[in-house]
Amino acid sequence: MTTRGLYDHPDGWRREPIMAFAEFVASSEYLEHGRRPPAKDADQKKRPLRDSTRKNLVHMFGKFVRWMAGESVNLFSVTPEHILRFLDAQVTGRGKGDKDMVSTIRERHVRLLERVYRHLEVIPNPASIAVHGIYRGEQKDAAGVDKPTVALTTEQEEAFLRALPGEPSDPKQNWKRRRDRAMLALAIGAGLKVSEIAGLYIENIGKPMTDGSITITVNPAASDGTSLPHDTILRKAYVGFLQPWLKERAGLDVPGKLLFPAALRKNEKIDRVTLYRHIKATFERAGMVSVDHQGGRTLRNTFAVRELAQGTTLEQLYDLMGHRDIKTTEIFVGLVNKYRPVARQA
Numbered sequence: 001m002t003t004r005g006l007y008d009h010p011d012g013w014r015r016e017p018i019m020a021f022a023e024f025v026a027s028s029e030y031l032e033h034g035r036r037p038p039a040k041d042a043d044q045k046k047r048p049l050r051d052s053t054r055k056n057l058v059h060m061f062g063k064f065v066r067w068m069a070g071e072s073v074n075l076f077s078v079t080p081e082h083i084l085r086f087l088d089a090q091v092t093g094r095g096k097g098d099k100d101m102v103s104t105i106r107e108r109h110v111r112l113l114e115r116v117y118r119h120l121e122v123i124p125n126p127a128s129i130a131v132h133g134i135y136r137g138e139q140k141d142a143a144g145v146d147k148p149t150v151a152l153t154t155e156q157e158e159a160f161l162r163a164l165p166g167e168p169s170d171p172k173q174n175w176k177r178r179r180d181r182a183m184l185a186l187a188i189g190a191g192l193k194v195s196e197i198a199g200l201y202i203e204n205i206g207k208p209m210t211d212g213s214i215t216i217t218v219n220p221a222a223s224d225g226t227s228l229p230h231d232t233i234l235r236k237a238y239v240g241f242l243q244p245w246l247k248e249r250a251g252l253d254v255p256g257k258l259l260f261p262a263a264l265r266k267n268e269k270i271d272r273v274t275l276y277r278h279i280k281a282t283f284e285r286a287g288m289v290s291v292d293h294q295g296g297r298t299l300r301n302t303f304a305v306r307e308l309a310q311g312t313t314l315e316q317l318y319d320l321m322g323h324r325d326i327k328t329t330e331i332f333v334g335l336v337n338k339y340r341p342v343a344r345q346a
Contacts, residue, residue, distance in 0.1 A: 010120060013075055021061045021116065025054050029119060060112055075120070080129040083113065087130070107273055128195070128272075149331055150293045151301040151339045152188075156286075160188065160299075161241075163286035165278065168244035175248060175264075180278050182245035183260050183270075187279065187296050189238030190216050191303030191321055194276060194296040196227055198269045200259040205246065212236030218322060230322035302339075304332040309340035 006012030007024035024030050031049070049057075067086045068078055087106045113127035152160060164184055166177030186192050186200075196218050206215035214234045220227045234242060249259065256267030276295060283294040291298065300321075307317050318329040 007119070010076070013120065017065045017075060018058065018062050022054075022058050024116070024119060025049065025057050025061075030115065057112060060109060061116075064109070064113065075116070076122070078126060080126045083110070083127055083130040111273075148292075149301055149335060150291065150298050151305040151332075151335055152288075152291070152298065153339050156288060156291070157188065157302055157306070159286040159288060160282060161185070163282050164241070165282065168248075175252065178245055178248060179260055179270075180275075182242050183275060184279060184282055184299075185238055185241030186216070186234065188299040188302055189241065190232045190234040191300045191307075192216070192218070192232065193227060193300060194272050194279075197260065198272050198275060201257045202246075202249070202259050203257065205242075205259065208239065212239060214239055214242070228322045228324060230319060232320045232322070301332070301335075304329075305335050305339045308332055308336050 006016055006020035007027065007029075012020045026049075064086060067089065068074055068082070071078075071082060071085075073079075073082055087109055110127050110130060113130075114125055117125040117127055164181045166173040166179070166181040168178055168181075183197050186197055187194070192200075199219065200216070201219075204217045204219065206217070208214055213236050216232050216234055218227050218230050218232065220229050252261075252264060254261045254264055254267070258267060258269060260270050262268040262270045279296055279299065280294050283289065283291060288294070304317060304321060307320065308314070312320070314326070314329055314333065317332065318326050321329060323329050
């Protein structure tokens with residue numbers, strides 16, 4: 001007879017969340033929800049956590065539980081907005097020079113919570129949704145004022161594309177760099193969110209159309225429910241960044257149909273935090289450290305402004321972006337002259 005622990009049932013997490021988590025973090029199931037490397041022992045699927053690591057994780061989770069109690073919510077009623085406020089509370093009072101430390105604190109907390117909600121099979125995963133708020137510049141500053149929408153000029157976009165990792169013809173670059181190159185090209189070339197890129201399957205990429213463009217289908221289930229179902233377009237000028245990867249991906253020994261697998265021989269999505277880091281690193285290589293928001297949202301905004309500048313109608317852009325409200329799309333109309341001014345006739 002198998003003994004069931006607190007972590008095996010939602011009721012255990014409701015009654016004694018910290019004890020349930022302590023059992024969970026000591027279980028093999030916790031390891032299976034993560035990406036820890038396999039042990040040398042063939043009978044062991046994952047290398048176990050150290051006692052000190054488990055104690056630290058329980059301490060971190062306990063802080064979240066106590067914070068929820070102060071907000072009169074629990075694991076099953078907490079929202080992504082609650083999680084963002086909790087993460088903000090963990091870094092309040094730290095100096096401006098502590099950006100790397102702040103990022104690490106948030107990343108560790110949010111990964112822990114994502115793992116808990118995957119185990120509890122809560123869909124959509126509130127911690128996964130909160131990730132967007134962390135790495136997109138968080139939309140609002142400390143005073144709660146909306147930050148301005150930022151896009152790249154034509155010259156800045158060209159610099160970003162030149163700085164993409166993994167030249168297809170460079171034998172010194174491994175397959176991951178060429179995968180990263182294609183992912184970032186989709187962000188700026190097709191206006192895809194990071195969550196949408198991570199969840200793409202091979203069959204979501206359409207065949208080239210008569211003008212050389214490619215249709216990309218977005219499935220909301222693959223992006224943890226953060227998107228509406230819609231099709232977007234990768235224009236001909238950007239298809240060349242994707243096609244070499246499609247060819248290479250077909251020859252890799254990867255199970256499943258994820259377009260951008262996290263690793264060979266594993267059917268796992270790439271971690272979105274990793275993708276955000278690649279975007280930021282590309283901005284740095286391009287010498288654009290002065291750009292206010294060096295994230296996926298800026299690349300998506302660039303797609304929107306570029307499409308309008310090239311003649312795409314507002315209604316068509318609304319469909320391509322998968323927006324829920326046309327008012328969101330209308331924001332980009334006023335940005336065209338700022339980022340894509342029409343050249344004056346001589």
